[in-house]
Amino acid sequence: MYLSSVGYELHRSLNEKVQYVSNPINAFSLLRRTHEDLPKWHEYFKEAIGEGNQSILVDLVKMVPNDVDMLSAMHGIQRIEKIYDLKIDDLAQGVLQGVQYNVQLTYRDLIAMGNSMYQQSDYQTAAKWYRIACKRELENPEQLFIQILGDPSEHLHRQYIKSLFKYGSTTSEPSKSIEEAFIMVQASQEELDNIMSDLNEPQNDVEVEKDLYQVKRSPSNCELGCRGLYRQKTNLVCRYKSTANTFLRLAPLKLEEISLDPFMAMYHEVLYDSEIRELKGQSMNMVNGYASQRNGTEIRDTVVRYDWWSNTSLVRERINQRIIDMTGFNFLKDEKLQIANYGLGTYFQPHFDYSSDGFETPNITTLGDRLASILFYASEVPQGGATVFPEINVTVFPQKGSMLYWFNLHDDGKPDIRSLHSVCPVLNGDRWTLTKWVPMFPQMFSFPCKS
Numbered sequence: 001m002y003l004s005s006v007g008y009e010l011h012r013s014l015n016e017k018v019q020y021v022s023n024p025i026n027a028f029s030l031l032r033r034t035h036e037d038l039p040k041w042h043e044y045f046k047e048a049i050g051e052g053n054q055s056i057l058v059d060l061v062k063m064v065p066n067d068v069d070m071l072s073a074m075h076g077i078q079r080i081e082k083i084y085d086l087k088i089d090d091l092a093q094g095v096l097q098g099v100q101y102n103v104q105l106t107y108r109d110l111i112a113m114g115n116s117m118y119q120q121s122d123y124q125t126a127a128k129w130y131r132i133a134c135k136r137e138l139e140n141p142e143q144l145f146i147q148i149l150g151d152p153s154e155h156l157h158r159q160y161i162k163s164l165f166k167y168g169s170t171t172s173e174p175s176k177s178i179e180e181a182f183i184m185v186q187a188s189q190e191e192l193d194n195i196m197s198d199l200n201e202p203q204n205d206v207e208v209e210k211d212l213y214q215v216k217r218s219p220s221n222c223e224l225g226c227r228g229l230y231r232q233k234t235n236l237v238c239r240y241k242s243t244a245n246t247f248l249r250l251a252p253l254k255l256e257e258i259s260l261d262p263f264m265a266m267y268h269e270v271l272y273d274s275e276i277r278e279l280k281g282q283s284m285n286m287v288n289g290y291a292s293q294r295n296g297t298e299i300r301d302t303v304v305r306y307d308w309w310s311n312t313s314l315v316r317e318r319i320n321q322r323i324i325d326m327t328g329f330n331f332l333k334d335e336k337l338q339i340a341n342y343g344l345g346t347y348f349q350p351h352f353d354y355s356s357d358g359f360e361t362p363n364i365t366t367l368g369d370r371l372a373s374i375l376f377y378a379s380e381v382p383q384g385g386a387t388v389f390p391e392i393n394v395t396v397f398p399q400k401g402s403m404l405y406w407f408n409l410h411d412d413g414k415p416d417i418r419s420l421h422s423v424c425p426v427l428n429g430d431r432w433t434l435t436k437w438v439p440m441f442p443q444m445f446s447f448p449c450k451s
């Protein structure tokens, strides 16, 4: 009954499971349920039927996502809401950029998001989440689960009122509203119910909604890129590339120009499904990559999961050889590649791939800095997940099997700041990539300085 109340079907194939968690609403809801609700169900059953009779649940409870996982998921939802400018009402109903999915966030999911925003002192956004939770409460009081999961209703009402006042105090007279808020949230249950029924009056609710959504932040250039709002470049062509070497003469490749200055291009249909299956098979020990890697003190948002494909394999060597044939770059064909996977709301903040950006220290003493980056898209991403170059207003949406490459350095080896790039959060999908960085020194003779 519980699972059907949250729309969960038990019997799914692996593909269906991946598809299920590719939707951020499902992924978040599942994570929150297992983090917050499952231990409560465990307690309930322990009392009702005794611990010995529920070994499956005991094992499950040991594996529930921890606080950090929960925080990452909340940040993921927060990020997609902000970067894609999604209306929280839509997000709660399962609408992502105009696409309606057959899922919605639950009452308790909405409260968890409100609480998270409140803790971050973003009272405007907190009030938006709480407002929708209050509406949901009126539609579906969830009486059935209150005994087991607790009744958050009073907490929700007090938090909603506090957020509204605290937000109000930032837009109008500061101190008065805050004092009023504190008096109101300490009100008796009866007074609280009166305030709530006032707030829930349709005409008042419309006013509140207008108020909450009236102040908007202007989007950063990167955010515009993520939303696909840069002006299309018009002087670019798609062509078959067949002249550079014997390989290309025999097997011309579809090349799409992405930018002429600096030069960036994308090859299509150059990574095959069988290779993608193999690369996913190599990704059993993925580790978290974090935002703000250089600052150990702040909360480290998980941005990506990655692993190095370092096992020698025929497929890896074939891909390495293909890169050499396609690009003319020089490197050893048995070099490792990086496999990355971006799930719920994960992203990569704007950065440069060259070493002075300091994200990672490539082996620059022997091989030189990262001259170019080669990125294979190993999955379709139905929504979001673009690679954005905000300095040159270029957005590239992933296309499964395609390879994008760009230069990070000028001909003379100096950093080219136009190579600044970021990965937009995945809105809906499971984003896989395979990356190779091209070191500079081995290219000395194939890519000599022009001057």
Ligand SMILES: O=C(O)CCC(=O)C(=O)O
Pocket (backbone or CB within 6 Å): 348, 353, 375, 386, 387, 421, 422, 423, 433, 435
């Ligand atoms: O996945 C992408 O689109 C880019 C990844 C990236 O920038 C990196 O790994 O350095």
Ligand SMILES: [Fe+2]
Pocket (backbone or CB within 6 Å): 351, 352, 353, 373, 421
């Ligand atoms: Fe990068």
